Amino acid sequence: MRRRSVLLAVPALMLTAAGCGDDDKGSDSASSSSPTPSGSTGATPSASATAAPKIVDGPVPAITAGTAFGQKPTVAKGTGTPSTDLAVKTVVAGGGPVIAAGDYIQVNYLGQIWDSAKVFDTSFGRGPYTNVIGKGKVIPGWDKALVGKKVKSRVEMAIPPSLGYGSSGNAQAGIKGTDTLVFVVDVLQRFNGKSSATGTKVPQSDKKLPTVGANTDGKAPDITVPKGVKPPAKLVSNYVIEGDGAVVKASDTLLLQYKGVVWDTGKEFDATYRSGELAAFPLAQLIKGWQQGLAGKKAGSRVMLVTPPDVAYGAQPPSGSGIPANATLVFCLDILAIL
Known part of the structure; x- marks a missing residue:
């Protein structure tokens, strides 16, 4: 699939005529299961995803290897029945700035299915992923779980279908409409209107x-x-x-x-x-x-x-x-x- 380019605040002044009208043109490639929203994946989150969800601290599966920030994690299969609420655990508490809605965040992540532990996508080894958070540009579970976290944190979440890809799931990624998704996310950087070059x-x-x-x-x-x-x-x-x-x-x-x-x-x-x-x-x-x-x-x-x-x-x-x-x-x- 093609990762949907964000294209927020694009000044029309800077666009050539050939670039107008298609926000997917020229965007980079990623696997079909990147945590982008409906429109990128073909899945539409249910209406309940728009309401403020209840966030609980578990259960989430154990991380059995690659436990340090920056390491590719190995995550156990979920046991028992996953929560119908959004389960979020800060595995490593970072000391960086707090993420606000509307910030761009750069992350590495691994995503797998609760019941089978099948990994359907990971940026570890491929390169970090950057997108806007808290503004509907990623699946609702990410929007709700990551706003308020700090840069350099590792966050694990178990996302019910209503806050993932909805009842339709994502067939291309092998995700059913009944699947709870497990993500481990390392927050590398955040960018906003006060960001500058570094070097x-x-x-x-x-x-x-x-x-x-x-x-x-x-x-x-x-x-x-x-x-x-x-x-x-x-x-x-x-x-x-x-x-x-x-x-x-x-x-x-x-x-x-x-x-x-x-x-x-x-x-x-x-x-x-x-x-x-x-x-x-x-x-x-x-x-x-x-x-x-x-x-x-x-x-x-x-x-x-x-x-x-x-x-x-x-x-x-x-x-x-x-x-x-x-x-x-x-x-x-x-x-x-x-x-």
Whole structure:
């Protein structure tokens, strides 16, 4: 199945015409049992999933191996009758920030069926999974169980059908409508409107290029365009802060903080910092300057892009954007995560 790309707060300004209208296009591949909601899995949670569920502390099956945070767990088969309520146990209490509804969380997880202990999906060994929590972008059991937990926690949950894939189950994943699901989730990171790049500051010594602030307090960095300097004719893509995450591929969907200004005036025309909401979109659907300038960069980084008109909007910028025709644009982008 195709993992549904989040595409929250996507500025239409940044989308090419080819990218509009299909929020699945360009999203990455995952197994059919990723904990995404109806629409991704084909299953529709029952109406009871929308009501506030009762959360109990068990029963949950024992973790018999890989018990430490970060290790791939082995989980025993459930014994007895599982709770009809949402059972949640904090196995390892993390010391990081508390997760709030609307945050993006990056996790590793393992999911199996209570009665058989059959593992139907795991991100351990495949790479972390990132999505919005508490906003209906994952199955209801995840939304309810993980909000309020702390980063670096390991959480085990037993999710009844009404808070999983509903009475229809998920045939492609081998999940019946009567199956209670068991998940072990390691919360690696969380991202919100106050998140910034992390990594090593890189010197900005070329006086013919803009300088970008290296603050990591979640506030919009300053972009200073050199006065009286002709903009470069070719794309410039430089690290301001170099992270140590995975290398961005052209096919990736990215979670970003960003700000854009016009070279000639220094005037800001768009920024995620205005709304306090992050932007998530497939790189392949964005202007050529972003596609070419971000591919090959590392997650966790802050990148300064100078995009000449031929890799930006050329003679036809979006109506109402405040971008002049044939403008060179300067962007500051924090690559928070690869979705």
